[in-house]
Amino acid sequence: MNPSDCRGWGKYLLYCTLIVRVKSPVRKYNLQLGASMATVVTLAIVPVRLSEGQGANMVSLVGSEIVIWLMCMATWLSSYQTYHRLRLAKWQKIAIALALCAVISNLFFLASFRMFEDYPLKSMRDLPLWIITIRLSLRGLLLGLIMVPIIFLLETERERQAEALKRERDRAIEAEQQKHVLEMLVSERTADLEEALSFLGESQEELDHQVYLLTRVVASIAHDVHAPLQYIISATKHTGKLIGGAELEQAAESNLQVERGLDNMVVFMQNLLEFAKSQIHRGALQMGNVNLAALIRQKAGLFEQILSSGGNTLRIFLDEKLTVHSNTNLLGVILHNLLDNATKNTSGGEIEISGEVVDERLCLYIQNPLSGTPLNDTPGMNGHSVSGQFAFNPGMNGYGLGLVLVRDISALLNVDFLIEAAPGRVVAKLAFPEFSGAEIASEKLSL
Structure with a gap:
């Protein structure tokens, strides 16, 4: 495989990386930090390149620096994609992310080496492809060893914080649910208590009614029964005296009055019973x-x-x-x-x-x-x-x-x-x- 055969693949991977960058949320990939690190890495190699005389061709220098900056950003985004997309163990994700760093380094070089010379130490155009691949892979791995640990540490901490926040939210939701359950229990107990109090109030009213009825019955007995009984007792004694004195006509008259008094008492008691029954069976x-x-x-x-x-x-x-x-x-x-x-x-x-x-x-x-x-x-x-x-x-x-x-x-x-x-x-x-x-x-x- 020669460099010209790989140039199309490099452009395609770069295009896919940029598309992923555009469609992905900025906060999710922490682009500000990625751009800062890419800028630092890109500027860090400028003094070395200037010391080797590459400042004579400013177009090649600036162009290759831009390519290196884009390669760093692609490395950053691919590492984030590896972390979030793959459902693997963390060490497996790190290995794949480093491998992608090596691949990205090769692809970016092969896509741009005809326009810009971005490897400062020695021209690589005359070297065999396998040596070029090894050297570019080492460059990508070195860049990956800088970026991948930072990305994984940041995302691990972010997930830990997100998990803690989720636990807090779950606890808040659970507390709200428990509060709702407690409110329902309190409402039910309050309703039961109000019902019990209402029943107690009705019982108290019924008791007061019975006491009231008792006072009315006692008053009625004193009014309608006691006085006639006293009269009947007196009349009976008087009748006995009349009979003892052989005054039979007056005794018969007195006995008739006693009989009428007893009839009145029967009516009194019947009235009293009717009143009591009507009060006890109210509504009937x-x-x-x-x-x-x-x-x-x-x-x-x-x-x-x-x-x-x-x-x-x-x-x-x-x-x-x-x-x-x-x-x-x-x-x-x-x-x-x-x-x-x-x-x-x-x-x-x-x-x-x-x-x-x-x-x-x-x-x-x-x-x-x-x-x-x-x-x-x-x-x-x-x-x-x-x-x-x-x-x-x-x-x-x-x-x-x-x-x-x-x-x-x-x-x-x-x-x-x-x-x-x-x-x-x-x-x-x-x-x-x-x-x-x-x-x-x-x-x-x-x-």
């Missing part, structure tokens, strides 16, 4: 159309003896066909307690029950005259309308306990309840949102 009320006049007459019959003994009169001004949408038993509890309060606080007077339609709502009025202490002087009653605001007060003479029960049941049935003070009278008012059987008018519904 059975609603229907209730004949209001008939229910009032039924409850009024329980107070017939008491009304007569007190010299009182009960008048009902209601349409017999008037019905309201409610629960029969609980509405009966309301009416029973209102009639009971009106009867207890009336002596020799008239109790009036009437109704009218106001703003498409049926208003039922139970009125009784004031007796004894005026309403304005009664604790908890200020002479103005009071809607569901009663609180138990032991000083309320006849008012309070039954009205507390009425207030609670009215709220349960969605019925507005209030007490109004009129001149010389007390008016208990119930407002029903749903009713039928009466024409809408502002006048009273009369019997």
Whole structure:
């Protein structure tokens, strides 16, 4: 193989090297450092060449220096390509990189020796090809021994730093994932805690409701059971005395009163049980159309003896066909307690029950005259309308306990309840949102 045969291969390799240089990223091949080293090597041999008299032909000197600089850059880029492209052991990459340095040295010389003399010691045109190849290969190996270790050390350190950076990024990603998992766990635990707190709150509300129910039951027992029991005990003792004195007619009358008192107590207990069951099983009320006049007459019959003994009169001004949408038993509890309060606080007077339609709502009025202490002087009653605001007060003479029960049941049935003070009278008012059987008018519904 002669030098002219290898010139085309040298140009082709130089062209490929330049193409690789152009297409490759600058940062990846560290071109600034490569150019600096190529410049240093190229300038380092200038004094030697000048000392041998090659400065006489400046064109050849400058041209050969440019060729040497390009050869150094090609060596630099080929070493980088060897390091990054080949999947081999590092020592194998070094060996291949040095071999390529020798090949590049030969190719660059063969491609340019006809134009420039770049070997300073002795002209090589007359030497055999194998000697030229050995000398050029040694030149390439010497250049490779300068550049290849630097490249491999730099890239090894860069890979180490990149690996460390990758580990840091992986740790950051893992920490972010763990943070996300922890946030999800905290969110789930928070949701569970909120659910538990909500359940606890509901349980607390239910417990408060049960305590409240217990106080209402105790108050109702004290109001509707204890006093009648005391009366029955006294009446029973009196009946025994009458029987012992052979006053049988009076004993029979007293026994009849005891019987009526017991009947009233049965009704009281039934009302109490209905109220308790409705509170325990909230939302399970059975609603229907209730004949209001008939229910009032039924409850009024329980107070017939008491009304007569007190010299009182009960008048009902209601349409017999008037019905309201409610629960029969609980509405009966309301009416029973209102009639009971009106009867207890009336002596020799008239109790009036009437109704009218106001703003498409049926208003039922139970009125009784004031007796004894005026309403304005009664604790908890200020002479103005009071809607569901009663609180138990032991000083309320006849008012309070039954009205507390009425207030609670009215709220349960969605019925507005209030007490109004009129001149010389007390008016208990119930407002029903749903009713039928009466024409809408502002006048009273009369019997």
